[in-house]
Amino acid sequence: DQYEVADSAELTLTAAQATGVDVSAPSGTAMTTVTALSSTLDADLDGITTDLTVDLTSGDATLASTATIGDVNLDVTGGTTDAPRTLDVSDMGTNFGVTGSSTTTVAASNTLRLTAIQADGLDLDGSGAVIIEELSGDTSTDLSDVEAGLDVTVEVDKTSDITGNDNIPSTSVDAYELADGADLTLTAAQADAVSITALGAGATTVMDIDLALY
Secondary structure, rough: EEEEEOOEEEEEEHHHHOOOOEEEEOOOOOOOEOOOOHOOOOOEEEOOOEEEEEEEOOEEEEEEOOEEEOOOEEEEEOOOOOOOEEOOOHHHHHHHHOOOOOEEEEEOOOEEEHHHHHHHHOOEEEOOOEEEEOOOHHHOOOOOEEOOOOOOOOEEEEOOEOOOOOOOOOHOOOEEEEEOOOOEEEEHHHHHHOOEEOOOOOOEEOOHHHHHHO
């Protein structure tokens, strides 16, 4: 039912072993590493209150809507140059409980996929990749605390206007990908040095370009 991890110690177990189990560090900080998540896509991990590493060595993991992760420091690892890995939490909705009070770190050769609602206000760190989908679900999403070393792609699923959002700076986003038929409106400052492509018919409108001339 419960593991208690000593200060600075690390517990490694499979997702099946971790499901529904409480893991805490009563005397300090500790790390729990969960492996084989690809075999337990409905893993219930919100009982883990230590720092959490998801090791994707066994394969990509698209977590089910019933899976859970609490508000913990989350590290996504396990991918390599020859075998990159993806953790997809987009179907989890609010069951993905990580907030901006914790740090989410995506290591090189790993990708974290989540929705704009889930990404709102997150402290995103590392040198891997982050794909943020369903921008239309939260055009006010706060991406101001994103490490420049991450490769961040925002998927524009439907026509979206982010000109009123000061928390999506161009320094936080490397690329926008527009779905077929979706249009994106953004400021010149938000578009500066950012790649914008369309998967079919789509248009980009850049506003306030006169302000970018100074």
